Amino acid sequence: AQTVTQSQPEMSVQEAETVTLSCTYDTSESDYYLFWYKQPPSRQMILVIRQEAYKQQNATENRFSVNFQKAAKSFSLKISDSQLGDAAMYFCAFLNYGGATNKLIFGTGTLLAVQP
């Protein structure tokens, strides 16, 4: 069974600084996707970034980028130039593409605070 681990329950960053959130996962599958979702106080789940396991190039979306280390089964999220609006709970998620159940498996989340 696949598992997703986020070892940082809480993180804090100064506005305009850079922060990295960690995520590790465990799977024996070869065809999968990894995601970072943001959940602000409104509770809405917002997709931040997606990484296909078959792609070696790390995904980037504006100020958000990932460091995908497939062999190490590591998938960290880097937020550059942090803004107050980035304060939220961040969830790392795994999806086994083509499996019997194409469900998202979530980590326990990292609560990010942004200090002005």
Next chain:
Amino acid sequence: DSGVTQTPKHLITATGQRVTLRCSPRSGDLSVYWYQQSLDQGLQFLIHYYNGEERAKGNILERFSAQQFPDLHSELNLSSLELGDSALYFCASSAGTGGIEQYFGPGTRLTVT
């Protein structure tokens, strides 16, 4: 706005009761996924429907059931409610069965008293 709608936003009910949560997927999406977010269990997958048919079940209790109707909206029925069923229930939709791009609704906050 993800384009996925869920009603109601909040629901307060008593133990032993039955409730129905409703989800309308994004226009054109055929898949609906239900997830539960609770303090002790975190975010977990409940069930997946594609074009009216059940495709996969996760950690869904036997007291819970779901269906997807011909107009593609979905309902999650929770019965014999217990205090531990208090949670935020999300639905998400995607175009196909792959689930790669799942767009989440705003959730229904269920409180069982």
